[in-house]
Amino acid sequence: SSFYNIFINRTFSSTPGNRVVDYPKHGQLLIDETDLLDFKQSLPTLSTHIQLLKEKYFNKTNLYCQYPKLNIDSKDIWNHLRPVKQKQPACRKIQNWVYTDNGTFRLSQQAIQNHGPINCSYRAILRGKNDFSVLDGPLLSSVVDKTPLVSDFFHVHCRGRDGSVYSNIHSSIKFDADLHMRHILNPMVKSHLGYNVLMFGFDSVSRMTFMRLLPKTYSFLVFQLGAVVMKGRYSTWASSQIYAT
Template identity: 30%
Template sequence: MASTIYRLRQFVIVCALFVSASFLWNGLKIGLEEDFATATEGRLQAEGSENSKPLKLIVTHSDNEGDGKTDNDSISNNSLEDSKCNIPHLDINGSEVIGFFEKHQPLKCQLSDSGIDPNWVFIDDEGKIRFIEKRKTAKCFIRYFRRFDDNRNEYDKPVNIFDGDVMTNSDFGVVACAQGTQKWKSLLWTVAENKEAHLKALKQKEMRENSKLIPNPEPRLNVYFLGFDSLSQMSFRRKLPKTVKFLEEVLGSVVLNGRF
């Protein structure tokens, strides 16, 4: 009987402790939630007041050619609107970069002792199709083709070609030749004469001549852009000096020098 009363007393004490701990935990949790809500509301109000203010821009460094002032307080907030990009004048053979460049020997695509037969057919300096001496008696066909879209080409029917012919139907063609049991196949490309383009150019020339008779004609700009991908302005001048000289001195081109 005594042991039963003792155990019952322990059970009551444990239950009382559990209930007290639950009340304490709930009270502490409610207090933390109220503090968090108050702090969040205050932070949102502060952010809202800051966002309502106009954005202030302070420029510390730029390419703008100013009056030499260095004090940040003296720089106008809208100084970016008045700034311009200044292309630096660098030494193309500067010691910090010249070590990365070297002159390579020309590629020898076909060595005389390689055992590879040279091209049977080629385009000479006059734009004519020529057969090498060893293949003068070869029978050759050309199949002109042109670009149809990004993934397909449009091909014509094969036609015979002979030494001295010129490519007419397209700038590109697949050539297949046979001489005895030997065969050869390759590509040929050139700038084929386009009679339609010539007629169009003549008509435009006549229009320009006639426009001179019209008072105050509309100006007609004719600008041709030539770009070299994956080549910086400095590397362009280092690696293609003859091209630079031709563009600037012969054609009188305007080189953008990194401005485009």
């Protein structure tokens, strides 16, 4: 299995063009330089919030398990891999009419210019009794720009004055007054870093296979979000086959 940790603040905004992560102001994200060397792809420009850790930073004499030197271009491995070579899907390059910003519903000014005044309805998507069920909230009509969100996920349907229709599912983080009050009543001690941790695990996919077959995803996780690659972890599957990370 492959595991990646991302340390971020809870607040972020999702604009029509991209997603902006609000990094902590008191420090930078640290990533292992060998994650770049192993990748061997065209390296993007690193975020200004990312600082590279040189190999000498790690005291390998205290490691119980020494990391093997693996070659991502090994012919012995590639002979057994069958990467998907289908053409990329032809996606419509239409900007979203709706985006979210700091827990609020936003309408794109570009969409308003293109389609005239826009009328939207909004239906919250709520968690059901367990992780495998969801519930639809009541329909909210005539939702306007900067309306506070009532759920983290929602289905929106909009119609412009020119008759064009937009329908999509969006995600964000709604404002929760109870959480803010809990933070006020129980403030974080000054010695804490104030990070939230997002952990991504990919079952039955080794770290090197992930880099070989999903290079764009790996590049985004490590070089843009500053993900920490969990190396040296082994997990045993039901068939007792071991996947190294």
